[in-house]
Amino acid sequence: MSNLFSQKIIILDFGSQYTQLIARRVRELGVYSEIKAWDARIDASLISDASGIIFSGGPESVTDGANAPKIPEILFSYKIPILGICYGMQAIAKFFGGEVQSSSKREFGYARLKKVNESLLLEGVADHRSEGNEEFLDVWMSHGDKVVRIPEGFSCIASTKSCPIAAFSNEQKSIYGLQFHPEVTHTKQGSSILKRFVRDICECDEVWTSDAIIEDQINRVRELVGAESVLLGLSGGVDSSVVAALLNKAIGNKLTCVFVDNGLLRKDEGDMVMQMFADNMGIKVVRANAQEEFLEALEGVKDPEKKRKIIGQTFIEVFERESKNIGDIEFLAQGTIYPDVIESAGAETGKAHVIKSHHNVGGLPSEMKLRLVEPLKELFKDEVRKIGLTLGLPKQMVFRHPFPGPGLGVRILGEVKKEYADILREADAIFIEELHRSGWYEKTSQAFAVFLPVKSVGVVGDARRYEWVIALRAVETIDFMTARSAPLPHDLLETVSNRIINEISEVSRVTYDISSKPPSTIEWE
Numbered sequence: 178m179s180n181l182f183s184q185k186i187i188i189l190d191f192g193s194q195y196t197q198l199i200a201r202r203v204r205e206l207g208v209y210s211e212i213k214a215w216d217a218r219i220d221a222s223l224i225s226d227a228s229g230i231i232f233s234g235g236p237e238s239v240t241d242g243a244n245a246p247k248i249p250e251i252l253f254s255y256k257i258p259i260l261g262i263c264y265g266m267q268a269i270a271k272f273f274g275g276e277v278q279s280s281s282k283r284e285f286g287y288a289r290l291k292k293v294n295e296s297l298l299l300e301g302v303a304d305h306r307s308e309g310n311e312e313f314l315d316v317w318m319s320h321g322d323k324v325v326r327i328p329e330g331f332s333c334i335a336s337t338k339s340c341p342i343a344a345f346s347n348e349q350k351s352i353y354g355l356q357f358h359p360e361v362t363h364t365k366q367g368s369s370i371l372k373r374f375v376r377d378i379c380e381c382d383e384v385w386t387s388d389a390i391i392e393d394q395i396n397r398v399r400e401l402v403g404a405e406s407v408l409l410g411l412s413g414g415v416d417s418s419v420v421a422a423l424l425n426k427a428i429g430n431k432l433t434c435v436f437v438d439n440g441l442l443r444k445d446e447g448d449m450v451m452q453m454f455a456d457n458m459g460i461k462v463v464r465a466n467a468q469e470e471f472l473e474a475l476e477g478v479k480d481p482e483k484k485r486k487i488i489g490q491t492f493i494e495v496f497e498r499e500s501k502n503i504g505d506i507e508f509l510a511q512g513t514i515y516p517d518v519i520e521s522a523g524a525e526t527g528k529a530h531v532i533k534s535h536h537n538v539g540g541l542p543s544e545m546k547l548r549l550v551e552p553l554k555e556l557f558k559d560e561v562r563k564i565g566l567t568l569g570l571p572k573q574m575v576f577r578h579p580f581p582g583p584g585l586g587v588r589i590l591g592e593v594k595k596e597y598a599d600i601l602r603e604a605d606a607i608f609i610e611e612l613h614r615s616g617w618y619e620k621t622s623q624a625f626a627v628f629l630p631v632k633s634v635g636v637v638g639d640a641r642r643y644e645w646v647i648a649l650r651a652v653e654t655i656d657f658m659t660a661r662s663a664p665l666p667h668d669l670l671e672t673v674s675n676r677i678i679n680e681i682s683e684v685s686r687v688t689y690d691i692s693s694k695p696p697s698t699i700e701w702e
């Protein structure tokens with residue numbers, strides 16, 4: 178095993194929405210982390226390889242008796258440092274004979290934490306100091322239950338007004354518990370606390386860096402692929418683009434990419450992809466111009482799910498045809514990233530709280546019998562982006578908003594027509610250009626225009642216009658599972674609307690979508 182993975186932190190997931198955030202924070206500290214479901218098979222080899230274990234928070238209550246998720250006993254039989262966060266802390270308390278009190282009243286938001294005892298975990302970490310040299314931290318809480326009696330061998334290390342046992346430790350055993358959430362940025366010293374745990378208490382070195390990850394992957398890809406050829410479905414999205422750049426570095430002309438232009442891409446997208454990868458980087462890219470094939474297959478189809486299926490199926494047909502033309506391919510590369518792996522693991526055990534079933538363009542045609550290369554399988558999106566930058570991909574491509582596999586096909590409501598796609602492309606390009614110009618692009622997680630196939634009246638100059646409607650959508654979100662409409666300034670919306678109506682004669686009205694997810698979704702279909 179390479180040096181990169183020789184020290185790792187295991188995150189035991191009790192179902193918190195912040196579990197992935199904990200794993201990312203640990204990696205930001207330069208240490209590899211891996212998420213395991215609390216009820217996954219946890220064997221001795223997994224634990225003996227770990228340098229530390231973190232228990233996440235979770236939606237359940239340890240007071241629920243047999244139904245409550247429990248910490249596998251085996252974890253305490255090794256001398257590995259342990260940190261429990263929120264539910265994780267309560268589960269530790271329960272395991273060692275402490276008492277947890279259930280409450281339906283939640284404490285949510287900022288709290289001022291006072292350190293009440295020395296501990297390795299909070300040593301040197303403080304936001305404020307009183308004249309009497311007491312130390313305080315601004316932390317973020319989100320809990321109902323709390324520990325009300327400390328287990329034997331543990332001591333309270335920090336308190337808040339409403340939660341007297343807000344942190345505890347057993348320094349001898351290197352077991353720590355925090356009622357608040359160090360993984361969220363609202364806890365100002367959260368990263369320093371996790372650093373104390375990961376780097377000082379678990380004694381991990383800072384080895385998980387972009388350069389090291391790239392070098393490791395290049396070696397692994399070369400070892401796996403040998404002299405064989407690799408095929409990659411390039412979509413122009415961040416993940417497949419980073420795979421292309423990485424494989425190009427690892428195996429050069431043994432890589433061939435297939436880029437399917439389905440006629441549902443954004444303005445100039447096809448040309449941009451060809452220019453960046455084929456012209457600038459010298460990667461072999463086959464561009465399949467299949468616009469008509471997709472539009473024909475979609476003719477007369479209004480139902481969003483049917484459209485998705487047709488687009489997915491047509492993609493596979495085109496992709497297979499092109500791959501057969503290339504011939505002599507042994508491996509298929511995919512831009513699978515770590516959250517996909519976690520989600521499908523969750524889906525297998527039926528434990529995942531929300532499972533996305535989106536069709537991803539680039540999906541594996543199973544009958545092709547190709548072996549898989551998935552060099553991003555261990556990485557979070559932000560790590561993929563960092564690697565993309567290190568590999569020399571331009572910033573505007575690496576930080577591009579996500580684009581759904583079915584593309585404009587789900588942003589043209591009802592039947593898809595070329596005429597509609599052309600109008601939408603122009604409107605979308607104006608919106609995105611103005612977002613960049615005003616500095617709002619980076620402040621939103623996803624923004625796009627939607628084509629509404631309804632006609633509305635307008636007056637342009639002296640003429641009456643009876644044309645189509647464009648809706649603008651811009652959202653802020655962390656995980657795309659929940660989202661809120663971005664509070665774009667009125668001036669900006671007005672500029673975008675004026676430009677769209679003036680520059681695109683087929684549009685007479687522009688609206689801004691202010692719905693949240695839930696109950697709405699981000700896409701309109």
Ligand code: XMP
Binds near residue numbers: 699701
């Ligand atoms: P929704 O509309 O479900 O979108 O709130 C959440 C995120 O998923 C993207 N999305 C898709 N991605 N194929 C994809 O590859 C799809 O069919 C699809 N539908 C939605 C959407 O753009 C957003 O980022």
